[in-house]
Amino acid sequence: MASTTAQRTPEFERHGLTDEQLVAMLRVMILHRTLENRGFALNRQGKIPFASASEGHEAVQAGAAMAFVRGKDILAPYYRDLGLDLGIGLTSYEVMLSLFARIDDHSGGRQFPHHYASKKLGLYTISSVIAAQTSHAVGAAYALKLGKEHGRAVLTTFGDGATSEGEWHESVNFAAIHKLPIVFLCENNEWAISTPLSAQMGQPDVYKRAEGYGMPGVVVDGFDPIACYAVTKEAMDRARHGGGPTLVEAKCYRFLSHTTDDDDRSYRTREEVAERRKDDPVPKFERLLVEQGVLTPAALDELKASILAETNDATDRAEAVPYPRPEDLFSRLYEGPWEPWQ
Numbered sequence: 001m002a003s004t005t006a007q008r009t010p011e012f013e014r015h016g017l018t019d020e021q022l023v024a025m026l027r028v029m030i031l032h033r034t035l036e037n038r039g040f041a042l043n044r045q046g047k048i049p050f051a052s053a054s055e056g057h058e059a060v061q062a063g064a065a066m067a068f069v070r071g072k073d074i075l076a077p078y079y080r081d082l083g084l085d086l087g088i089g090l091t092s093y094e095v096m097l098s099l100f101a102r103i104d105d106h107s108g109g110r111q112f113p114h115h116y117a118s119k120k121l122g123l124y125t126i127s128s129v130i131a132a133q134t135s136h137a138v139g140a141a142y143a144l145k146l147g148k149e150h151g152r153a154v155l156t157t158f159g160d161g162a163t164s165e166g167e168w169h170e171s172v173n174f175a176a177i178h179k180l181p182i183v184f185l186c187e188n189n190e191w192a193i194s195t196p197l198s199a200q201m202g203q204p205d206v207y208k209r210a211e212g213y214g215m216p217g218v219v220v221d222g223f224d225p226i227a228c229y230a231v232t233k234e235a236m237d238r239a240r241h242g243g244g245p246t247l248v249e250a251k252c253y254r255f256l257s258h259t260t261d262d263d264d265r266s267y268r269t270r271e272e273v274a275e276r277r278k279d280d281p282v283p284k285f286e287r288l289l290v291e292q293g294v295l296t297p298a299a300l301d302e303l304k305a306s307i308l309a310e311t312n313d314a315t316d317r318a319e320a321v322p323y324p325r326p327e328d329l330f331s332r333l334y335e336g337p338w339e340p341w342q
Helices: 019-044 058-066 082-087 092-100 132-146 160-164 166-177 206-213 225-240 270-279 281-291 297-320
Strands: 074-076 154-159 182-188 217-221 246-251
Touching: 019 058, 019 082, 019 092, 019 225, 019 281, 019 297, 058 082, 058 182, 058 225, 058 281, 074 132, 082 092, 092 297, 132 154, 132 166, 132 182, 154 160, 154 225, 160 166, 160 182, 160 206, 166 182, 166 206, 182 206, 182 225, 206 217, 206 246, 217 225, 225 246, 281 297
Parallel strands: 074 154, 154 182, 182 246, 217 246
Antiparallel strands: none
16 A cells, blocks of 8 residues: 655644544545535436535535544534535445435435434434424534533534524524534535525625624635634534534535536526636645645545445445335334333
């Protein structure tokens, strides 16, 4: 195997992250993109009915995931959070089981694609209702506070469109009043499906709303995974130790259509997307780690090859698993005995 280190250039701001952690973040970003592209390809091949897109969100999700403490924290994500789910421990195989709707999926193949869940990872399944996960997250944070579970926090994520929903406002307000251990992370990609940011809100900076609720608000470059890690970690640490909630806004961009059912050419030009692609966080972070000597070019190539092999294996294994049977309809609805007489 090729060496993973190279000649270093002057040190850059890494916010305490080791070489291994930086490479792990890059791996999540590349795996995120590879699995997502595979989902789109499988849909076009007629093998799966649906896939959603989050190209452009890789940096914010990999950075936030690195700030998440496995075994303690709780994540209530939204449907565009494949990278964040992978970053806290979801496997490629589990992702493919969900896309193919097979019996070995966490939900037994009944849930909508990308609606992952894992109790052991602290990963809540999402609701397709926009912003509904924020109220679920606030409920979890309230439970942590009532149970006096110090050192734990909830991270919930959403897009800019969710901030126009009443449920989002109710959640943020309740969290602020009760100083709950929660971080609200807005992945502002400038599009609520086909509605541009300018048509959604008069104040385009979501983080500025925090002041109105009585909590800190901070904005970060959503194309910079290290900066996203640092901001999320500070907010999560604050929440874990009684400091209350924080609203974080990560400004990024959605490069692909909303989902495989959407044609974004109907509401934005190819020229606009091409211009924004210049800030693509994946090749940008690859270059940074090579330039800074964290990875050699050969090691980067090996990393990409291993991710492609993992994706191919996960695809083949999941596709070979049977679909759920009719008699499985009422299984995996509750944990443990569910009958009222037990």
